[in-house]
Amino acid sequence: MNDLAIAAVSKMKTWASNGRALARLLVSKGVCPPMNTQPLGMQLISVRRLLVACLCILSLFSGVVVADEAKREKYSPEVVAKADKILQEHSLRRSGKQIQAMGTTSVTRGITGLSREKRELRLMQKDWDAGGVRLTALRQRLQQLKQQRADLSLQLTRxxxxxxxxxxxxxxxxxxNNQMEQVVxxxxxxxxxxxxxRAVLSEAESRYxxxxxxxxxxxxxxxSAVQEALSDHQVAIALRVMNVNFETPNTxxxxxxxxxxNKxxxxxxxxxxxxxxxxxxENRSMYVNVVVGKKTTRMVVDSGASLICLPARVAAELGVAIPANAPQMELVVANGDRIGARGVILPRVRIGEFEVENVDAAILEAAADSAEPLLGMSFLDHFKFEINAADRTLKMLRVKTE
Known part of the structure; x- marks a missing residue:
């Protein structure tokens, strides 16, 4: 039996000794009845009543003695030192009225180190977002120049x-024409x-x-290490010592x-x-459910497509309207064919929990209604993504730095 266990047993012996002393005190003070000549039945009744009274008094005083003992008697400094050593050997320590783990350095250092990387990542994201804003402005400027050219061409005929x-x-x-060339x-x-x-940002997000x-x-x-330590018998005794002497948690x-x-x-x-x-x-193509606005459709995941491409039929089903001034476009498909289209902005596009607002898209002309809708880079490029053909999954990642 170790010193801590011996100390604990010593306390129990002290409490038992106090109880016996109290019993002797009751006898010495004449609480026990003298012998008399009452009939045997009456004597038995008196004895039973006296025993009940003694038990009540004894339990009351014993409770007071134990309570007082627990309050005022603490473990010696030597026992506390041994308890401290046991806790430290199991990577635990007492701080005030709390028990703490000592092996937290690697976790806290890792969290602290994220701050600098997070700042750098935020700057990279803002830089990429600024490029998106600039690209939108250029597209709008190009649309204005196209409209101006159409007006000038009409004036020329007049x-x-x-x-x-x-x-x-x-x-x-x-x-x-010169301005359009510069904008393009x-x-x-x-x-x-x-x-x-985007490539650099995706790698940074992945590392983060x-x-x-x-x-x-x-x-x-x-x-796991803390759980194992708490299950150790020596640690349990050491924690009991800390609870008695320093009011650390009982359990x-x-x-x-x-x-x-953990927080x-x-x-x-x-x-x-x-x-x-x-x-x-299906047919060597990978489809995913995409929410456009509030409606869902299936699209082919195509990282080779620069835009989301929707056949006119699908666009109508999704409630996507083509503005009168929507720019004319010409797309080249995988087989080399050229298809006419109109450029639009989709207010909101979402896959799972990944959502992008104001996404560039192309609405294909009616002759291409048999074409498949394509989920292109105008959406995918906003995230770090990976297409796993073997697992048939699209893994997407985003990091929130704000």
């Missing part, structure tokens, strides 16, 4: 025979820059998410000891969201 007016309008058309060139350059930045996964694994290992679990740290881990975990979205495979 001034036939008027050389001066004709030359003036032709000059304006030349300026318009800048648009393509912006697209290329955004594509490169991986570090959070490592932190959670480290916490799980720590939790403890790993969840209680690690509650504050910190959960907080950083909420910044990362990952989802494996199931795909349906």
């Amino acid at each position: 001034v036939a025979g008027d050389t001066t007016a004709n030359n003036r309008i032709v000059g304006l058309l030349n300026v318009n 060139a800048e648009r393509e350059k912006t697209k290329a820059n955004m594509s490169a930045k 998410a991986e570090k959070i996964l490592v932190i959670r694994k480290q916490f799980t290992l720590l939790e 403890l679990t790993a969840d209680q000891i690690l509650a504050a740290l 910190r881990v959960e907080r950083v975990e909420q910044e990362v969201f990952s989802e494996n979205i199931p795909l349906q495979v």
Whole structure:
């Protein structure tokens, strides 16, 4: 039996000794009845009544003695030192009235280290978002120039025979064409820059998410170690000593000891969201359910398509209207055919929990109604994504830095 157990047994012996002393005191004070000549039946009744009274008094005073003993008697400094040593050997320690785990450094250091990476990631995301804003502005400017060209072309037909007016309008058309070429060139350059930045951003998001996964694994290992320590008999005795001397919790679990740290881990975990979205495979194409606005349709996941492409029939079913001034487009499909289309902006597109607002899309002309709807990069490029053909899943990842 170790010193801590001996100390605990010593207390129990003290309480028992106090009880016997109390019994002797009752006898010495004449509480027990003297012998008399009453009939045997009456004596038995008197004895039974006296025993009941003694038991009541004894239990009352014993309770007071035990309570007082528990209050005022604490373990010696030597016993406390041994308890401290046992806790430290099991990576536990007392701090005030709390028991803490000592092996939290790797987890807390990992969480603290995320702050700098999070700031860098936020700057990268803002830079990429700014590119998206610039791209939208260029598209709007290009649309204005196209409308201006259409107006000038109409004016040109009306001034036939008027050389001066004709030359003036032709000059304006030349300026318009030059401006359109500049806007188109800048648009393509912006697209290329955004594509490169998206690749870098996706890798940074992936590394950030991986570090959070490592932190959670480290916490799980720590939790297992604390659970194992609490199940140790020596630790249980040491915790009893701390409870008596320092009013630490009477009962403890790993969840209680690690509650504050677990909240910190959960907080950083909420910044990362990952989802494996199931795909349906048919005719060597992978389909996914996509919500456009409030309606759902199936689309082919196509990372080679720059835009979401919708046949006119599907667009009508989804309630997507084509504005009168929607830009004319010409798309080249996989087999090399060219298809006419109109450019639109979809207010909201969602897959699972991943949603993007104001997504560029192309509505194919009626002749292409048999074509499949395509989920292109105008949506996918907003996230880190991976198509797993073997598992038939679309893995998507996003990191919230705001």
